[in-house]
Amino acid sequence: MPNAHTVAQVRDAEAPLLAALPPGALMQRAVYGLVAHVARRLGRVGGARIVVLAGGGDNGGDALWAGARLAARGARVDAIAPGRTHPAGTAALLAAGGALHGPDPAPDDDALRALFDRADLVLDGLLGIGGRGGLRPAHARLAAFAPVRRTVAVDVPSGVDADTGAVAGPAVRASATVTFGTHKRGLWLMPGAAHTGPVELVDIGLELPEPDLRALDDADVAALLPVPGFESSKYRRGVLGLVAGSDAYPGAAVLAVGGALRGGAGYLRLITEGHHDEATGQRRGRAGDLVSQAHPEAVVTAITAGDAAAMLAAGRVQAWAIGPGLPPGPPVRDLVTALLGTDQPIVVDAGGLDPLAEIVAADPRALSDRAAPVLVTPHEGEFARLLRVGLGWDPERAAADLAADRLATVRRAAAALGAVILLKGARTLVVEPTGAAWVNTTGSPWLGSAGTGDVLTGVVGSLLAAGLPAVLAGAVGAYLHGRAGERADVPLAASDLPGLLPAVATDLLAGADRPQPTDGGPGRRGTPGHRHAR
Structure with a gap:
């Protein structure tokens, strides 16, 4: 499982090795991995032209x-230095026949352009x-010359904050990053993640604490996917109650049902807005009709x-999801309030989020006091309203905090929201109130x-x-969703995704060494404290 750590955690893990190993030995472990990456990428080292952007620190x-x-x-x-350089590294380069350009005099733009244009890497x-x-200006000047497709970042792209992923001004954009010891959080967090390209991790022998991300x-994901056993039934595999769709937004219910039918539960109850049909004497609505046509497996209640x-009388469920295609307002608030009074976990999205924020504003412990978790799935705009209405946060300050340190801001919000x-x-990002956090690295x-x-x-849902568990349902769901997006023809439409999810799951399971489930229920491992559906 990939893990990321803070800079402080990395420094603490390096300290005992630096004290115990001969001088420079830890650096040579990193160098070995970096050289191996370059050699694989170039195919032939002899005759290749390489430019080194050399700062004064350890990465230089x-x-x-x-x-x-x-x-x-x-x-x-050819090494280009905007300032002082690492003394031992500089001496080794010159002894091996390399050249150093700068800092005094600094090469002019024409000389730099010629070096970068000829460089293979x-x-x-x-x-x-x-x-x-x-x-700094001298560093930014070199970053602007570096060709993205032929640049490899050493440990972290210059200009990307290794802890937060923040990018304050110009920064190197790389086609790949070789990082050492552990992933740094900023390699996974936006906007820094957009600068890294694929990240290769080189083991340098660090003894690391629990990851921060x-x-x-x-x-x-293959180990976590719910796989039915020989004695499983649709009920034992879990029943989802999905509250979605309206006459105004019927398509959202079709899309949400398409995803739900491919998420592992054995039974889906759709509860949707409807009206009394005089001809049949039954209640029906546009969303329910469309879902019944597209997905006859779903049991629809209007x-x-x-x-x-x-809604609650539609039948017993193991979890609820509410929001897609629901117009926010008092009726939806009544539905969300009723779900909060149940003992099942809940996913709240889209039209359910603003009513949820109003509920939290009136009762700040409405979510944290529940025995079962609530998982909210906002995009940035919905997140901002949730913070403003539900928690009373200043929207401009919250937006600035999110840009400066996305993970820390979501952690504070999860703790405050419960x-x-x-x-x-x-x-x-998927973050628990305790601060435990997961980042999804798939998608398009x-x-x-x-x-x-x-x-x-x-x-x-x-x-x-x-x-x-809620945090893993979010993390696994985001991963599968992202993998489906990667498979899709482009331009992608949302309706393409449900049909791609079975192939994603099939390939993941085919590549996994999984034990056969023996309890007749969902087969999974590595899920401490998970709740079995009954």
Whole structure:
């Protein structure tokens, strides 16, 4: 399972090794991994032209030492220094036949352009993990010349805050990043994650504490997916109650149901807005009719808007999800209030979020006092309203905090709200009130399309009903949703996603070494404290 740590945690883990190992030995472990990455990428080191952007810190030393190793294997290596450089790394580079340009005199723009244009690869070692704030002008000048497709960042792209992912001004954009010891949080958090390219982790022998941020990989998700046993039934696999759709927004219910049917639960009850049909004597609505046509597996109950008693009478469920396609207002607030009075976990999205914020404003402990968790799934705009209305936070300050330190802001909000927050975005975060946090590293920019969040709500609700804890239902759901987005033809439409989810799950399970479930219920491992659906 990929983990990320803070800069302070990394420094603490490095300290005993620096004290115990010969001088420079820890750096050489990093250099070995960096050189191996470069050699694999180039295919042939001899004759290659490499430019090293050499700052004065340890990452600059890593880059210079790597340049020395590559020069010794026949590469032409030119190091460009905007200031002081790592003494031992500089000496090694020059001894191996490499060249150093700058800082005095600094190469002019024509000379820099010629070096970068000829380079097969650029190693960015301008700043290390301790860098904060924007790049100084001399560093920013070099960052602007570095060609994205041919630049490899050493440990972290220069200009990206290693703890927060914040980017204050110009920063290096790399086609790949080689990081050492552990992932740094800023490599996973936006906007820094947009600067890294694929990240390769080099083990340098650090003994690390519990991670500050976690991510899932294919093997983790395969182990967590609810897999039925031989004695499973639709009820034992979990029943989801999905409250979605209205005459105004019927398509949201279709999309949410499509996701829910492919999330692992065995039974889906859709509760949707409807009206009395004089011809049949039954209650029906546009959303329910469309869902019945598209997904006959779903059991549809049409209710009058705001009829909480009819919603709860639809049948027993193991989890609820509410919001897609519901117009915010008093009727939806009545429904959300009724669900909060149950003992089942709840996913709240879209039209359910503003009413939920009003409920929290009136009773700040409405969510934290529940025995079962509430998982909210806002995008940034909905998140801002949730903070303003529900928690009374100043919106301008909250927006600034989110831009400066996204993870810390979501952690504060989850603790204050008493709910698990799944903040959707390019790198979706899932954070518990305790502060435990997961980041999703799958997905595609094409997922920024209307309706994709409705599909995600269905998937997450289904996983919750199947027995996953709320934070893992959010993390696994976001992962599957992202993988489906990666598979989609482009331009992607939200309705493409449900049909892609089975292939995603099939491939994940085919690549996993899973034990066969023996209890007749969902088969999973690695889920401490999970709740079995009955």
